[in-house]
Amino acid sequence: MSDIDEMNSEREERLRMIRDSAASLTAPDGDLGRVRRLRFNEPGVDRAAWTEICAMGWPGLRLSEALGGSGLGMAEYAALLEELGRGLLPEPLIEACLVAPMLQAEEREALLSGECLVLPAGIGYEQAAALPQVRDGKIYGEVTHVALGAAADAWLVACESGLALVEKGAQGLQLSQQSTQDGGHLAHLRFNGTEVRLLEASPAALDEAALACAAYLVGLMDSAFESTREYLGVRSQFGQQIGSFQALQHRMVDLKIQIELARAIVAQAASAIDSNSSAAECQRLVSTAKVRAAEAAMLVTRQAIQLHGGIGFTDEADIGLYLRRAMVLLNAQGSLAFHQARYIALLQREVA
Known part of the structure; x- marks a missing residue:
């Protein structure tokens, strides 16, 4: 077997293992009972299931090993999400994977372990016309349409100064939410002098x-x-x-x-x-x-x-x-x- 054939064989084996691991979190017979139980129920995320997701290393699948991840390719990531799509996984894995490389070491470790769920707020292709502003370590403004935002322990917020980390329960933070068709929700975050920490981060993937x-x-x-x-x-x-x-x-x-x-x-x-x-x-x-x-x-x-x-x-x-x-x-x-x-x-x- 040539080196190329061997590499392809190893990758196919990784893809099979990833699909098998994903199938363990979705009902093999297509039962969507867990999805139904989470519909229109706060916070919309099963933390036990999320802990299992983190134990499997999925939020760090695309992270380099130096950052605590698996360092796997986009093909593996796509294979994982395709399998999870079969079972309509409601947990915000894509959003967590998006913010993972942008967090500092301590927050990233907490995210990967399942201890702290950090979700993006306002990070995307089409940012709002008026981004929140940070003055003297406090943020003012609002961010809408944060997917499953009420389930987060903290948010990585796009603001005029870059990216800011806002923790749940911070003073001056107001959160409201609107249900979506699938039984989840979109959160609306309002900041009125909410304490934040600005982060120097790599561009969002x-x-x-x-x-x-x-x-x-x-x-x-x-x-x-x-x-x-x-x-x-x-x-x-x-x-x-x-x-x-x-x-x-x-x-x-x-x-x-x-x-x-x-x-x-x-x-x-x-x-x-x-x-x-x-x-x-x-x-x-x-x-x-x-x-x-x-x-x-x-x-x-x-x-x-x-x-x-x-x-x-x-x-x-x-x-x-x-x-x-x-x-x-x-x-x-x-x-x-x-x-x-x-x-x-x-x-x-x-x-x-």
Whole structure:
């Protein structure tokens, strides 16, 4: 076996192990009972499950070993998120992975151990027009749309001075929240002279977070597809299984093609990041992957509900949970409009 073949074999084994470890936190039979129990319940995160996630080393999967992480590639990260997407994992793993490399050693160690959940607030492609301001060690302003923000022990806040760490319960902090379609919430943080600590941090790996979100959506729609395929195999009409109807078979084939196209572009973008391709190429592929995965997930989950018939439109049917989650992630880690515009701008720059 050549060195290249051996390296590929080792990587395939790592990917298999990562998928197996992810499957241990999601029900093997597709049961979404844990997801249902967390819906619309504060704080929206199962801390026992989060501790298990941290014990597996997932928040540090992309961190270098020098920073306490595993130092694995984007392909491994995408494989993990795809598997977690199958089980609709509600915990904010992508957000925690985003802030991990930007924290100081003490806070990063607490995050990786599961002791302290730190989430990003206002860190993203499309920042608010008016960022919070820091004066004399205190922050003033507000940040909206913080995913599962009420579950955090602290927030890494984007402000005019850079990044600031705000701890839960700090004086002058007000927190409100609004429920989302999937049963989670978006937090609204208001700062009125809240004590903070400014951090010197490396730039946020936004493209990695966007690609991880795309991979999650691939797993989500694939699981919705499989659930639908199983349903069509047992549901009978006119004395025969409806899965045998040619019209429905054609629809399922079309959906499978959309899933595989999304999976392929996610893999291509992950490969570009791992091979240190140019920044422009990585950005173009990531934006392509995010748009493709988000649009395909909406198509597949909507069609899955229709193929379930009337029962698919009830809240009791698990198939609806996939659509609700896809709706929430549609514009997460960069809106469709942002990624479409960035893709066009990069393409025009290439041909200019």
